[in-house]
Amino acid sequence: MDRARVDPLASARGRPRSEPAREAVLHAADDLLVELGYEALTMKGIAERAGVGRQTVYRWWASKAEILFEACALDVARELALEPDKTAGAALASYIERLHVFLTDSDAGATYLALLGASQVDRAVADQLRSADPLRASAHTLVDALRSEARSTIPADGLAVAELVGAPVFQALSASDPLSRRFANEHLLAVAASWGISTNGLDWL
Amino acid sequence: MDRARVDPLASARGRPRSEPAREAVLHAADDLLVELGYEALTMKGIAERAGVGRQTVYRWWASKAEILFEACALDVARELALEPDKTAGAALASYIERLHVFLTDSDAGATYLALLGASQVDRAVADQLRSADPLRASAHTLVDALRSEARSTIPADGLAVAELVGAPVFQALSASDPLSRRFANEHLLAVAASWGISTNGLDWL
Amino acid sequence: MDRARVDPLASARGRPRSEPAREAVLHAADDLLVELGYEALTMKGIAERAGVGRQTVYRWWASKAEILFEACALDVARELALEPDKTAGAALASYIERLHVFLTDSDAGATYLALLGASQVDRAVADQLRSADPLRASAHTLVDALRSEARSTIPADGLAVAELVGAPVFQALSASDPLSRRFANEHLLAVAASWGISTNGLDWL
Amino acid sequence: MDRARVDPLASARGRPRSEPAREAVLHAADDLLVELGYEALTMKGIAERAGVGRQTVYRWWASKAEILFEACALDVARELALEPDKTAGAALASYIERLHVFLTDSDAGATYLALLGASQVDRAVADQLRSADPLRASAHTLVDALRSEARSTIPADGLAVAELVGAPVFQALSASDPLSRRFANEHLLAVAASWGISTNGLDWL
């Protein structure tokens, strides 16, 4: 049997990619986003903060958006992952609760909102986000799970996801006062009612 | 009776502001946004396209966002203005219909989405948009009008506005396929049901 | 006889030129030259310092050089004027003494040097200065007077003027240390010797 | 013997300076000075003519004067270098002859006069020129050589240099008609006579 070249990635010649450099870039991007905001974030600044050559950054990422995407995607998925073994009502309540925290307090959430903003302004970011939007993915997973429950009247996927996250996200994007706990709570009731899901016995209300 | 000098501001000294220059800038900004997108839009490019000195642009607007805001605010308000003398259901249906057109086909809508995006990325834009968001204003006006109808169960202002426009806007911002007519239609039904508003006899359904 | 319009300049129509404005401009130019130097001197700055409209400045002077020229020409002529009733040696000594003061301590001298410099860099200044150079004029006057003395062997006009003022002016223009009294003194002796003029009995030596 | 690492500065890191870019800038500056004159010469124009980024120009030179200085300093020194193996009279005659050519026909001379002018108008240029004036240096070298000859009565350095070059330079700076051959000739005779140097047997007279 031919055992050579089993893994095309396994045996690259030359110096291997530096993992410390990769992490330094991701952390530098995160830190600078918080400190300066997306607009003032620059490839040059990231490289300098990371103590890394500029070419090293360009070698692995095409834009600051790609760096941020890689830096936050895993966190987004984790913070909004489906929690198993819950009733429909409890799962929905938990998701909206965590979505609220994500949008108001999480670094990953702030980064996501920045990328969503940048995607309106830069086509490359838009393409990237549309092809793998971690927030839409999490909502989609939840909606699919809920739909398997009996008696629920959940609309078609696109609308369901938009109703679930559209209101809080729009509020986070453009409201003059930040998202309130009361907002999240009432949103939960409205969605649950609209989708025919019972919220009886939930303590967070 | 000597009533001269009634208005001390009336006779400003020096050459008055050039209205043609102002309009040329607004139109140039609009055109270039469509042609190039927000990212590639520059103050320099606007000035050149408008046939205007750069200083003249900076004299009256601090950023490209301010220009776009002035260029689209009136159009937004007009396209989403409250239509008088309608039933609650008809007013709601008309608004969502026009919101759909606004988000998919209108220049003003494209500009608004770009500004909403830029506001996530640039604090100055955020401040400006939060202090006078024309889309929120239009939705607020509609919700107030609907609330005066009997029997409606509309939630508090913030949430009502977010539910009304949040889903379509989120869809426009991030969906991989553009807003569909079906989406708008189902969104109307969901909102109307949730708010206890009858849509009987509406022909657009 | 018709005595009207005898003087074509007498009765210009409209508002007459403002003498206060003219003087304010000349003084502002002088002051700013001292404060900022020639390079940083601007028409705009002169107008603002003088409390005068910019158009008023441009109406009467074509450039900052013209303003400075008008501001200093009279002073130059006065400071270097021929002093009557002196022997050749005394006249020459007095001239070189005053030239030395002019180049090192006089405002008019500083302005003249600035204009001489600007004339190398700006053709308009060069034309103006060549057509009415107050320093050359003063030297010319002195040389003419000396030439009428007996026994002097003064070279042709051009060279005589250049020998008389060229060395001190070059020193003022480019020496690393400023003009010294000793320099002036030795220059006097050299010129007097070369021109066959006696400096016996002069107390300034 | 291990003599490795003799020069710790030898291996500078990063991309080395581009010699072609340096030369392109110097030539562009020279060409544009002749074409446009000093006033109209701009850093931007030099960069564009040289086909070089503006930052590259600013990285190595602080002003157009610095560029011109570097561009002409070598030429000035070469054109006015001391010629060996001559009698005092021949050396002096040769120098004044070449000074005359320098001031009337040489590109380097035109550049020097422009810099001398700019130095009256811009302190930075003045500092630079005073710290390394190539014309003064050449005159100084000549005077030192002449002084070693017997029987010459040359005044102190400062005055000698100023007498030697002051008159022609002043003439070049401010005369309405350009320097004439006759002027140079008479200037030579006057200086030689004043300094006790014989010009017998020189054919250029």
Next chain:
DNA sequence: AATTAATCGAGACGGTACGTCGGGTCTTTAC
């Protein structure tokens, strides 16, 4: 062990937009 090849840091390269400043002109009202 020597060679090869891709990485690393550093930093200069040609570009382009930034926001400001001064140039010189034009258009107001006031005198």
Next chain:
DNA sequence: GTAAAGACCCGACGTACCGTCTCGATTAATT
């Protein structure tokens, strides 16, 4: 018709970042 005021168009200023391109120096895997 001049004056002050100030907006107009223009273009250079010096800076910042873009993305690319050398450099010398590392760091493996392959000879």
